[in-house]
Amino acid sequence: MILDVAGEASAQDLRANLVRVAARLFYAEGLRTVGVDRVASEAGVAKATLYRYFANKDDLILACLEQRQADVMASMRATVERAPATALDRVGVLFLELGHLAMQPGFRGCPFLLAMTEYPQDDRIAELTRQHKRATRALFATAIGAEKDPTGNLAGVVAILYEGASVLASVEGSTRPLTLALRNVENLLRAAAID
Amino acid sequence: MILDVAGEASAQDLRANLVRVAARLFYAEGLRTVGVDRVASEAGVAKATLYRYFANKDDLILACLEQRQADVMASMRATVERAPATALDRVGVLFLELGHLAMQPGFRGCPFLLAMTEYPQDDRIAELTRQHKRATRALFATAIGAEKDPTGNLAGVVAILYEGASVLASVEGSTRPLTLALRNVENLLRAAAID
DNA sequence: CTGTGCTAAGACCGATCTGTCTTGTTCGGG
DNA sequence: CCCGAACAAGACAGATCGGTCTTAGCACAG
Numbered sequence: 001m002i003l004d005v006a007g008e009a010s011a012q013d014l015r016a017n018l019v020r021v022a023a024r025l026f027y028a029e030g031l032r033t034v035g036v037d038r039v040a041s042e043a044g045v046a047k048a049t050l051y052r053y054f055a056n057k058d059d060l061i062l063a064c065l066e067q068r069q070a071d072v073m074a075s076m077r078a079t080v081e082r083a084p085a086t087a088l089d090r091v092g093v094l095f096l097e098l099g100h101l102a103m104q105p106g107f108r109g110c111p112f113l114l115a116m117t118e119y120p121q122d123d124r125i126a127e128l129t130r131q132h133k134r135a136t137r138a139l140f141a142t143a144i145g146a147e148k149d150p151t152g153n154l155a156g157v158v159a160i161l162y163e164g165a166s167v168l169a170s171v172e173g174s175t176r177p178l179t180l181a182l183r184n185v186e187n188l189l190r191a192a193a194i195d
Numbered sequence: 196m197i198l199d200v201a202g203e204a205s206a207q208d209l210r211a212n213l214v215r216v217a218a219r220l221f222y223a224e225g226l227r228t229v230g231v232d233r234v235a236s237e238a239g240v241a242k243a244t245l246y247r248y249f250a251n252k253d254d255l256i257l258a259c260l261e262q263r264q265a266d267v268m269a270s271m272r273a274t275v276e277r278a279p280a281t282a283l284d285r286v287g288v289l290f291l292e293l294g295h296l297a298m299q300p301g302f303r304g305c306p307f308l309l310a311m312t313e314y315p316q317d318d319r320i321a322e323l324t325r326q327h328k329r330a331t332r333a334l335f336a337t338a339i340g341a342e343k344d345p346t347g348n349l350a351g352v353v354a355i356l357y358e359g360a361s362v363l364a365s366v367e368g369s370t371r372p373l374t375l376a377l378r379n380v381e382n383l384l385r386a387a388a389i390d
Numbered sequence: 391c392t393g394t395g396c397t398a399a400g401a402c403c404g405a406t407c408t409g410t411c412t413t414g415t416t417c418g419g420g
Numbered sequence: 421c422c423c424g425a426a427c428a429a430g431a432c433a434g435a436t437c438g439g440t441c442t443t444a445g446c447a448c449a450g
Binding site (some may be wrong): 396398401402405406408415417 | 423427429432434435437439441443445446450
């Protein structure tokens with residue numbers, strides 16, 4: 001395995017592709033609905049190969065969530081850094097980005113919450129979810145600026161609005177909760193004399 | 196069946212008890228985790244009896260959600276009517292009531308969202324969930340007062356805060372998001388010069 | 391050329407779940 | 421007193437799913 005022929009998947013590509021395919025199916029149809037046969041088939045891989053890279057289905061699910069966590073946080077951080085003008089802009093683009101996701105068909109809200117709901121007894125999923133929510137709130141805190149919000153309460157409220165708008169947008173199949181939440185965030189930041 | 200012996204369950208009691216037991220198990224452990232054998236066993240009835248009152252598991256789940264909808268709305272309406280002083284009080288007690296629920300062990304957030312997550316393809320569950328969220332927002336609207344909030348945007352934001360705080364409280368296992376959301380609702384109502 | 395390791399394809403096993411059916415029992419009404 | 425309906429208990433069938441194993445093909449190293 002010194003050289004990989006172009007177009008052929010290396011072991012890492014194979015694993016990464018499995019995670020990508022599984023994450024898409026799991027999110028779209030649910031963790032319990034989608035079986036490992038389906039994941040292997042749609043990834044163009046034998047089931048035994050899947051089990052060479054993942055000890056069991058739980059590990060595959062965990063790998064999907066960890067990948068999602070890395071992707072989402074990288075995307076959010078990039079979004080914030082792309083609009084560095086004011087705190088209001090930095091927070092606003094995050095809501096707009098979520099609005100973009102919510103407009104796509106098949107939007108079902110936060111994948112971590114979905115996983116936690118389908119596996120209520122799984123401690124690792126619960127811990128990953130807590131970690132994801134902490135990281136999101138921390139991102140809001142840095143977007144607002146620690147000096148403008150020393151207690152972090154403002155970031156906390158923004159995180160609550162973000163979460164609630166995401167849930168209601170997925171239920172209603174509309175972005176209206178997101179625009180309503182964003183308008184409220186703007187009022188909040190202005191009222192706090194931030195930008 | 197003119198007279199029911201005291202202590203014996205009539206047909207309606209039997210059905211109602213099945214719904215009660217099923218709803219408790221489904222909420223605590225998940226719809227797919229809990230099987231019909233388990234429900235029948237814990238309700239003290241035979242599986243065939245369960246299938247005499249419900250055509251299949253889906254119907255049992257639907258019955259649980261409909262019962263939950265009736266109970267939750269009755270409870271919330273009673274809560275609002277018990278604190279009729281000001282709009283701030285009426286909305287506040289709803290958050291406090293949710294805080295009371297969130298403090299109990301096993302709190303997992305809104306049962307409708309859990310059901311929708313576990314059965315993403317079920318249209319009846321999705322419709323019941325939308326209906327529940329509409330009713331909740333309408334309750335906030337009446338608690339605030341239509342004349343104070345003609346567009347309903349204020350009630351919409353309160354509903355978003357309510358939803359987000361519920362989700363984050365269940366993830367963090369803490370009532371802090373709820374108190375934070377409540378404080379923000381108070382500020383919102385005051386800023387709108389409502390009570 | 392030969393052997394080794396990874397792969398696809400799919401058979402296979404055991405566990406679990408939904409839904410039905412059987413059997414025996416109890417109880418209330420005519 | 422007796423019949424029929426409802427019940428508990430549990431066997432049963434059919435399907436699904438997670439996970440293992442077998443077989444055969446293929447690429448690459450020596």
